[in-house]
Amino acid sequence: MNMRISLFSRLILLGFGFFSSYTVWGQGPVEQGVSLIKSFAREQFRGDGKIWDITQDGDGIMYFAANNGLWEYDGTRWTNYTNPLHNNLRAVHYNKEDQILYSAGYGGFGFWKKDEKGELNYYEIYSAGLEESNHAAEFWSVGELEGHILFQSFEKLFFYTPGTQTMDSIDAPSVFSFLHKSKGRVFVEDYVEGLFEVVGDELVKIPNTGVFGGGIVGISVVEDNELLIVSDDDGVFEWKDGVLRSKRWRLNVGLKRDRIYSFQELDNGNLVFGTIMNGIYVSNKRGVRLLHFDTRKGLEKNTILSLFLDHQTNLWLGLDGGVNYLKINSGISYLLDEIAKIGTVYASQRMLKMHYIGSNQGLYTLDLRKESSRPRLVKGSQGQVWSVENIDQQIWIGHHKGAFLLKEGAFTQISNEPGAWIFQKHPKRDDIVYSGNYFGICVYKKIQGEWKFITKLNTFNESARFMEFDNIGRLWVAHPSKGYYRLLLSNDGLAIEKMDFFGMDNQNIERYAYMTRIDGNLIFFNPQGFFQFDEVDNDFYQSRYATELFEGVENLSRIEQFGDIFWYISKNSLGFIQREGNEFKNIQEPFAHFRNKHLGDFTSISKLRKNIFSIGIYDGLVFCRAPVPDSLVAGSPAAPIIRGVNLISSKDTIAASIAPSDPVSVPYRNNFIEFKIATPNAPEGDFWKVQYQLKGLTDDWSDWINRKQLNFPNLSPGDYELNLRVMDGNGNMSPIVTYSFEVEHPWYLGTFFIVLYALLVVAVFFMIREYFRRKALKEKERLQKKDEEKMQRQKEKYEREKLESEKRLLVLKEEKYRLELEQKNNELSSAAMINIRKNELLSEIKNDIKQLEKNSGDQALSSVKKLIKKINRQINSQEDWLSFELHFNNAHAHFFDKIREKHSGLTANDFKLCAYLKLNLSSKEIASLMNISVRSVEMSRYRLRKKLDLSPEESLSEYISSF
Template identity: 30%
Template sequence: MIRPKFAFLVISLVCFAQGISQEIPPIQNFSPSDYHAESQNWDLDQGDDKVIYVANNRGLLEYNGAKWTLYPSPNESIIRSLKIVGDRIYTGCYMEFGYWERNKFNVLEYTSLSSNLSDTILEDEEFWQILDFGERMVFQSHYRIYTYNLETNTASIIKSEAFIPKAFPIENTVYFQKLNEGVFKIENGQELLVLADEILQSEEIINLFQENGSLVFLTRNKGFYKFEDNSLSKWETEASPLLDQISLYSGARLSNGNLALGTISHGLILMDSEGTIIQHIDQLKGLQNNTVLSLFEDLENNIWLGLDVGVTSVNATSPYHVYLDREGLVGSVYAAAVTNDILYLGTNQGLFYKTLTNDSDFTFMEGTEGQVWSLENIHGTLFCGHHNGTFIIQNTSISKIDGTQGTWKIGTLDNHPNRLIQGNYDGLYTLEKRNGNWELRNKINGFDNSSRQFEVFDNNIFVNHEYKGLYKLQLDDAFENVVQLHIDETIKSSNSGIVKYQDELIYGYKNGVLKYDWDNDKFNKDSFLSPLFEHDEYVSGKLINDAANNRLWTFTNSSIGYVSKDGLDGTPQINQIPLSEDMRDGIIGYESVEPISNGMYLIGARSGYFTIDLNAIQDQEFEVQLDKIALAGKNTGLTNDSLLELTNAGDFDSDHNNLTVSFHAASYKKFQRPYYQYKLENIYDNWSNWSLDHEVTFENLPPGNYSFKVRAKVGDNLSKNTASYSFKIARPWYKSNLFILLYIISGVLGSIAIHSSYRRYYHRKQKKIIERNKRELELAKANSEKEIVKLKNQQLKDEFKSKSNELAASTMSIIKKNELLAKIKNQLVSDVEDKNSVKHIVNVIDKNLNQNDDWEMFKEAFNNADRKFLKKLKKAHPNLSPNDIRLCAYLRLNLSSKEIAPMFNISPRSVEIKRYRLRKKMDLQHDENLVDYILKL
């Protein structure tokens, strides 16, 4: 059987969960793996520089908006409490309390105060609360309260036998509770009982604060109590039934008077000053854990939760609120509409609705299962473009228009209030209102392409097909047929979009924004809107016309933008909301924006949606600060041994030319992340690209003077300052002034030596060139002489040839003459009977044949042709007779015996005998040829 008390708790929680808003402010969760420490976090505070500090099981955590840093506790125990006063961070842990201060390297160092106590700290004593009272600090444990004088380093102690849960600063003094005794305060160093009501004795007090002169007590299990007019009574609020059934662990009063309650097992509860519940955020709605150990409101009104597991920041005053569909109830939101105080969501799972006047969750509209593409409020009728066709929505009921499947969009037709046009998967259709009901009229013939995006201008319809291009259709007056069709394939692009805005046709795609020129029937680039898609900003060309507020919405990689005419002169201006694509988690190409109320917009996401209150967006003032600067090597980060002073300019030697700089802007808005931009003057004088990186390393810097500068921005809002750090890298020893002077002297001496060496070198080279030229001249001369000799030899050869020819001709002439004379003689002798009558002639012929004149002529010619032969012959064979020499000359000419015979006027036989005798005189061997021998001489 279920106990009544437990049943009431369940019912209360169910009613409570249904009675709160489903849209929650942005939440940032930091898990132990993010901050690299233990899970439990017992206290939180913030310094004047906006840096957040957390008391963790492992030590003191520091978070500057860019990174977490852990400082281990002084005795390796759990830090239970902390309080920041000026530049000091006071902490309390196991048997130890003291403060942390930054050294010259911007690193926290710990100083113990408890070590100065004359009184001994209790065994196993832990300090759970720290209060600030100017020159006195109060450290509270469960059985003592130490009031420490910072000027004298002495402490007064309030000791208690009873358990002290917490201490509270009220009216410049300390209030505290002793369980089973009541509420006390400290006056003149002594405890004084204030209230001893039974509820304040038995019930642990979580928080205590003043309100209009009354004391308000927040208890762990019984809710709120007020002490006013000397009477304690329960403060009954809307949350009282719930607070009576759950347990609280922490509570805080916010700067706007609201209350934040941290529960043991139900997450965070936010209440207004009247006790009305504003928000309930638990693990189902985004917290890491339902046990809230500590609460803190920072300078930007973010609520920080120290959880049993992790740290969470809730942007309570953010202009953004998120509906997270963690259970997959709604799905991806493609369209939204508000009619009659009902919010409709068109998703991939169907149509959902909820009433805006209460905080109930969404209800599914039966019969709309499947993909919803669009919701259009036209002439007071809400149309739903659905995968299954077209629906009309009336409050919480629907009716379907009979017709084709797959409706992308429904639009109006100019001058035809009773007709509508709709784009479907297979083209365009018209609807007509007959007898008060909308019906499908006809399909437009001549066009069968998918028509997800279209705009109507009289009888002209522009249809954007992201894969084929932009179609321009001209229809007949009945809107039944396409009269003319033109497609522009030059401007097609994935996720492109068209929209009719202020009677202009605008097309957005990856190369910018185009505006249609009706006079020239073409698109021209719009210089005002196109910069939105520059520098890798394009993700979607979807453009949405908010006609009710005269705004044109765009979506880029780093922001959502809208064009409005908010200025006094009506000049259009682009307003950018710094919501990057990864943060808004949009459905690219199917983005949706729907106005809900004045300045409030709903924007669809892949899982649920988020809202933006344009009126609540404010420029955030912030500063960028240098965090750490260190000398570093290649691929090494910041280390304690290499840290540098931030306040003084750096002066480094040449070996220390690698520098790592980290910086931060303490901004904790989830949807407003800081981006950084830096430059290093004297080497990188241009600002870097904006980036989330909060650390930069410069390697192998050359000698010189440098100034590092960094600035930040959140959205379009620049940081108030530009942080800077100047430093100098000295020249290496071999580039110092002394060595430069030595280099100059060495250079001069070296130049002289080199000059002298070159002179000697060129002198030797010149001498070698002269000698080479001389040899070349001699060689040329020798070659010339050789050529002359060659020419002379050739000339001699030619002369010898000529002489030889002459000699041969002369010899042949003599031979022919002698043969003729011999023939004449023989005929005279043989044919003439009177011998005496021809005797005289025969004698003349004999004389002519025997005379030596022919030989002398031959000898002279032979000597001219072959002068050396006769000398060699005489030298080799001095015993030869003139006739022998004559025979050798004839043989030298390679004449036969028959040819030689007329020369001697003898017979060939006699010539053979002469040749034989000549061989004997020359003493030739039997096998040796006489002619060959003579030719070789």
């Protein structure tokens, strides 16, 4: 929706008049602000924003007569209705008895009636012919009187009777001006003859009223013989017993200057004047101006073409450029930074006829004795003001530079200790005041009538933004992120004698730890709950009364009590508990517009006078009236309205009835159901929430949501019942609205197709039976064949297993042979090693004998030589080689044959050397076996390489091992 709606951007400054003695509506604005103004600008009306007339139906839906047709607003959506014969509308009127909307304009008049889908259709009652003059064809007013609907053009006044659908008319004495209604009576003005009252089907002249020349814009019936006549150029007149007098009101001067165009009488007797030049004026019935709105103070335009008071006694303005909505019945007004330029407000205080406002820019004063007064910055106060307190009729200011007093309008510093958060007077000593600062607590004493800074409390250096004295005189300091400090002060109040700390290790304390006073008792609260302190147990215990008082309100960061009003701030809400005996009402609805604009635990809530409070927000100041009358908070909100039901498929969308007498049938392919809902009595911005239950899908209610459209895709066939209700900001729930519908089964599940499916089932049964009979025969044959194949497979399997067994046997044999070969090699190696060791031993013995031979005589020498010969024979014994050769051939059959076959020129010693190399013996070991030197072995290896014709790169050992 391309709607430019200003919410807080249109909550701007009215001026700064002080209206303590007056109310505009039932509760009216309070203090010196403006009510909520919401704008629907010209762009919303497709370029032609002239709104000539406004009305409201029984459901709360608003209707506007404009140059380009009839506009409908249900609190969420704007809809434009046009008719080729009836577009240029001048008047619109809703008749409660027949619940029909009538309209009139250029060319004729008729009525609009909703069809079952909720759309308005136009039905013509009268159409001016082409031969008629413009005066006869242009209708400017619609009213009702004694069962007749009255339509007024410049030349005639038509009486239409809806029951019989008959119509009569009265000709104008000369030229009619406008039709006026007040307290059930109807008046019409003639340009020449003056004012007439419509009585029955006749015109009764009001004498001495011909001076206005068609300029009467409104009538208010005061008594049977007394009227208040509002004219465009000459202001307000009194007509009584045939005597006409101009009202000697001061307001009349401004009304004459600004030219009145529209007029609205309020239920409480107050009067609203819409002007051409300067917006609207609101006065009481004595003509005392209460309010004034113009473009500087929130209106979209200064020319007010029409005025209308809705069911909630809030005001709608038809402009020469859109629509404005003034929510004046909330008891709330605003003093915002957009014009006042006062910044973010952290403190507010009233003393006598002056209002003091502390913001992030400094201290402002507002003189309440002067209607035109504007906030004035106190010289020298520039900077962050944290608090403004009235202590003994003295204004104390907590500033980021320290503590200040306002003395005869001068901003006077009494302490330069930085960051004065808050001030607390000593409970027993009138001459002592404390300030909680960024880094501790300062003490001030009244000496010879002057307040002086004395000292800082010793040993305490924490931030002290929240301080309270308990009932026995001890000072408590709440540090939101640490816990609570309890300070026992000296008798003179100038020092700390004892300090106790209760931190997060206590089971009843959690971060975001705060405290307040409720009915004189010190209450500690944090996310764990509400607590009081037990002096005997020296610990906290739950406060049942505070818990009950704030039941359902979570994440509290500030509580302020003023009698039976308990203001609170939480993370996402702002409101107050209104106590009436043992009953508590949680009031949040009036504050929905700025519930996200408060300053958390920095929010200032001050009582300015009886029932009037101020609340600081980030862009100004809010004035609220509390308690709130039952008329604004009691009872259930109006039920939501179903504005449209769309049955959606991938190919088309069907608009269904919005109020069917029987459940709606939904084609299966259109089983995506879309419901458009509205809350007309809560225009957008009032934050009403919706809850729904779709029986047939689930019996559970949804969460509360802020939504104006509900979608249910891909619903299965079956019966459904949608239940809707809304909840206002105070937790009141509306009656339930019910909508029933049935999602049809798909076409292929219709009666004809079900019978057809039954016949098909029977036919298929016999076909299946025959099929299974044949299949059984085939299965029998298949099983026989399968058995044969199975036997063949088993036979083949047996053969394969036999081959596998034989293969495994061969592998085992081969493994056996390998093991035997390894064993023989081991034996051969062992035998070789034995011979090696033997020969080595014999060689050593021979060497010893030779040594002995050198040192012995001839006879002994002969014996030694014989012994050496025996040893040489043993070393060169051919039997050792034959034994080795036998074992070698057992282990390596055909080794010598294969070498001899390839190398025929080898000698016996060459074959020995090959055998030893096959066993990987070293040169030293081979030398011992062959009884030669190692060098001789190397030479033998060299000669063998030559005989075997090996290249230098080839290994002799690897070559021999390959045989």
